[in-house]
Amino acid sequence: MTAEPFDFLINRVRDLAAAVFEKARGSHAWDHTLRVVRLCEHIGPVEGADMATLRIAAYLHDIGRSEQDAANGRICHAERGAQRAAVLLAPLPLDDRRRANILHCIRSHRFRGRQRPETLEARVLFDADKLDAIGAVGVARAYLFAGEVGARLHCPEKPVAETAPYGPEDTGYREYIVKLQHIHRRMLTDEGRRLAEARHAFMTRFFRRFLEELDGRA
Numbered sequence: 001m002t003a004e005p006f007d008f009l010i011n012r013v014r015d016l017a018a019a020v021f022e023k024a025r026g027s028h029a030w031d032h033t034l035r036v037v038r039l040c041e042h043i044g045p046v047e048g049a050d051m052a053t054l055r056i057a058a059y060l061h062d063i064g065r066s067e068q069d070a071a072n073g074r075i076c077h078a079e080r081g082a083q084r085a086a087v088l089l090a091p092l093p094l095d096d097r098r099r100a101n102i103l104h105c106i107r108s109h110r111f112r113g114r115q116r117p118e119t120l121e122a123r124v125l126f127d128a129d130k131l132d133a134i135g136a137v138g139v140a141r142a143y144l145f146a147g148e149v150g151a152r153l154h155c156p157e158k159p160v161a162e163t164a165p166y167g168p169e170d171t172g173y174r175e176y177i178v179k180l181q182h183i184h185r186r187m188l189t190d191e192g193r194r195l196a197e198a199r200h201a202f203m204t205r206f207f208r209r210f211l212e213e214l215d216g217r218a
Contacts, residue, residue: 006052009092010059016088017059020066027145028065032132036061039128039195046191047124053098054121057105060085061125069148072166078110111179117188127192130183135199138180139206142172154214176207 021030037058044054064081068074082103089099105122108115109129117123133141146152151170155163160177163169184200187193212218 020063057102082107123188142175
């Protein structure tokens with residue numbers, strides 16, 4: 001398939017995916033997907049990825065997220081997203097190899113997921129998605145999500161290990177301790193690791209200052 005038909009196909013997938021996010025929560029709304037796409041468009045060429053596969057996977061990677069949110073985390077959005085993507089992609093002119101890779105990228109992009117990214121495109125998507133969870137944007141998204149689930153600003157009277165997700169204890173700081181501070185060590189591409197270092201450093205400074213202000217030390 002030449003570049004021009006691929007452009008048409010990618011735009012078709014983009015439009016199909018965008019429609020899924022009309023009522024999505026802000027922390028995982030369509031603008032998150034567009035940022036992940038842009039990061040893929042930066043990392044992918046550096047790493048030598050197949051950009052048609054990567055762009056399609058990036059547009060579709062979170063189409064199962066609303067079901068996970070509605071189920072308070074009991075449904076894996078990566079698994080559900082791959083199932084939904086298979087239906088969307090079925091009538092589109094994709095060869096079997098690309099189709100399988102796209103679904104693998106979606107299925108394996110989750111930080112807490114059970115399937116490890118095995119292809120280059122899956123590793124790039126994983127890194128792009130994780131980069132949008134750290135740094136300044138990551139901090140903002142952590143608190144946006146905390147507001148969506150009715151969390152407090154901070155929950156100092158309980159050790160983080162004893163707090164529960166999807167409720168008043170699911171604070172931005174809890175997300176940092178449980179997930180965000182570990183992301184930079186989980187990156188899978190050289191370019192992803194390079195980008196993650198600066199974002200991680202900013203985020204670490206932010207939460208250090210956050211605790212100082214909460215304690216009246218700053």
